[in-house]
Amino acid sequence: MIDNTKDSRFSQKQLVIIYTIISLLTLLVVWELVARFTKASMFLPAASTVLGAFFKSFVEPVGKYTMLAHIGISLYRVAVAFLLATVAGIALGIGMGYSKLLEAMLKPIFEFIRPIPPLAWVPLVLAWFGVSSLATAMGLPRSELYYYLNNLKISMLFIIFIGALFPILTSAVHGVQTVNRTLVDSARVLGASERDIFTKILLPAAAPSIVNGLRIGLGVAWMCLVSAEMLPGSLSGVGYLITHAYTVGRTDVVIAGMISISVVGALLDMAFQWIERRKYAWKQFSR
DSSP states (O other): OHHHHHHHHHHHHHHHHHHHHHHHHHHHHHHHHHHHHSGGGGTSOOHHHHHHHHHHTTTSOBTTBOHHHHHHHHHHHHHHHHHHHHHHHHHHHHHHHHOHHHHHHHHHHHHHHTTSOGGGGHHHHHHHHTTOBHHHHTTOOSSHHHHHHHTOBHHHHHHHHHHHHHHHHHHHHHHHHTSOHHHHHHHHHTTOOHHHHIIIIIHHHHHHHHHHHHHHHHHHHHHHHHHHTTSTTOOSSHHHHHHHHHHTTOHHHHHHHHHHHHHHHHHHHHHHHHHHHHHOGGGGGOO
């Protein structure tokens, strides 16, 4: 009986993979036919042309760098801004979830800012920071460290940070506030200190919600990054690659850049899903 269940689940996973492959192949075939046999080819290159440009961009530079280098620089920018958003979002979220006073003070401010789309900040960010990078803001001399930090434009980091912050913040608040209060009260009755309650009950119980917020925040950060890299002063990254390709009339490279965004974003999301399944599988049984 158990073996049959395992076989059934394994077959279902295989079917999902097969259906995914079929749907992607169908999309490519329809795309190819539409582009080749209709007037859509004027603005939509054939799938074979785009895939050729995609793989070619990993060998030949688009602008100053190859596709792989552009992706690496984009991931570097996202990692820095996402780390800042993670630290700020989790710290503020846990604090607001734990303290009613802190929530009463900060929630109105965040609720006022949260509906504003990250891209709506662009005019202000450019006025505040211009095209300054961390390297120029810190006044570093020309060195290896300078070139690393010069890729981190403050305007880009701000746009990515503000996009990633709120999903992390709200998930952290929700995670702390939905912890079973009976566990907290029982711990207090048994003489547990506030520190023990915080580290051994609240944080572990809120962790699944926080990880889910991190997953959503990373997805938003990746989307914001591409737009941020289209701002003035950017000479690298996938967003710049798309803008540069559009400027020189390479629609196939534009779509190739979009494909790279999709693939990397999907891989990042799959990584977080894997963490959730491995570390917090018990959560599905507690619902």
